[in-house]
Amino acid sequence: MATAITLIEAKTLASSTTLVTFSAIPATYTDLQLLISVKSSAGATASYIGFNSSQASFSGQYLYSNPPTAPVGGTLARYIGSQGSNGFASYTIYIPNYASAKYKPFSVDNTDGNFGSGANLNMTCGLWANTAAINSIEIDANGNNMLQYSTFYLYGISNA
Amino acid sequence: MASTYEKIQTSTLSSSTPSVTFTSISGAYTDLVLVGSAQSAGASRDSLGIAVNGSGSGIYSRTYLESSGSGAASSGRQSSQIRIVSDYIMGTTGTADFGTYIWNFMNYSNATTKKTVLFRGNNTQVAGGWNVSSMVYLVDITAAITSLTVATMNGPNLNTGTTFTLYGIKAA
Numbered sequence: 001m002a003t004a005i006t007l008i009e010a011k012t013l014a015s016s017t018t019l020v021t022f023s024a025i026p027a028t029y030t031d032l033q034l035l036i037s038v039k040s041s042a043g044a045t046a047s048y049i050g051f052n053s054s055q056a057s058f059s060g061q062y063l064y065s066n067p068p069t070a071p072v073g074g075t076l077a078r079y080i081g082s083q084g085s086n087g088f089a090s091y092t093i094y095i096p097n098y099a100s101a102k103y104k105p106f107s108v109d110n111t112d113g114n115f116g117s118g119a120n121l122n123m124t125c126g127l128w129a130n131t132a133a134i135n136s137i138e139i140d141a142n143g144n145n146m147l148q149y150s151t152f153y154l155y156g157i158s159n160a
Numbered sequence: 161m162a163s164t165y166e167k168i169q170t171s172t173l174s175s176s177t178p179s180v181t182f183t184s185i186s187g188a189y190t191d192l193v194l195v196g197s198a199q200s201a202g203a204s205r206d207s208l209g210i211a212v213n214g215s216g217s218g219i220y221s222r223t224y225l226e227s228s229g230s231g232a233a234s235s236g237r238q239s240s241q242i243r244i245v246s247d248y249i250m251g252t253t254g255t256a257d258f259g260t261y262i263w264n265f266m267n268y269s270n271a272t273t274k275k276t277v278l279f280r281g282n283n284t285q286v287a288g289g290w291n292v293s294s295m296v297y298l299v300d301i302t303a304a305i306t307s308l309t310v311a312t313m314n315g316p317n318l319n320t321g322t323t324f325t326l327y328g329i330k331a332a
Binding site (some may be wrong): 003004005031048060061062070071073074075087106109124126129157158 | 163164165166167195197223226227228229230231232233235256257258259260262280282283284286287288290291292294302321323325327
């Protein structure tokens, strides 16, 4: 039986950059999954996502846990989580039906990778209220550099 | 290299339907992943429920962590649940909203241990009222999981365009 998951593209940063882009994403899969390990030059910072070079028509909800403080929620467009002041943050981003003619929801699980004071947890849902197929994904660290050795893996998942 | 992540079954609804059932699930995998995008045919918000092996009795217990809007998140534990329930993570008919879901069924085919399920669900509604949910479920059965039935908890059909895909993960 054919595998249902295929690596579309892997990126390992050879030098710092403020924006990582996956472009020309084929529409041949059902869902997309993006796995990220990243550290920012700014230390603690938020991270954001864009589709098709657009930052418009996004909305989102996050759930943030930073023990011993009680978990809190909030709304923030394009937000996919945070990066800590040390260590590499991890993200799992799932985008179902990315090539459909419907609005595009996405789901994110994130830890900021803080190993000094304890890692924090972010769970996020987002929506891009646009019916265009997603053909590019942009990741940024709120204008800060993402450092060398950060990795970004984009997978296609097929139910065909 | 052998494939470790395979599609088992997929269902895309071309008309509204009371439920989607995956039957005769092979025991050939190590874990199962069920991915869904669903909308209720009803106009009121609803939840999804999964019956394992057709059971609607109180064999499901859970710990949940959820957030909707701003402020404190909610968490808790509940036992004797009648389904694996998503808690109001669902789009409603007449909107562009679809809830998104991922369930992980661990070691589902063994016949000696009770089954655990990890769940992540989201509903990001265009008009607001977003939900983020994470849960762990314990299913009080030792039999292998061979069927999963997904339906709304309050009765309306699953709407046209709803999709569920069941994947199998192999450790060998």
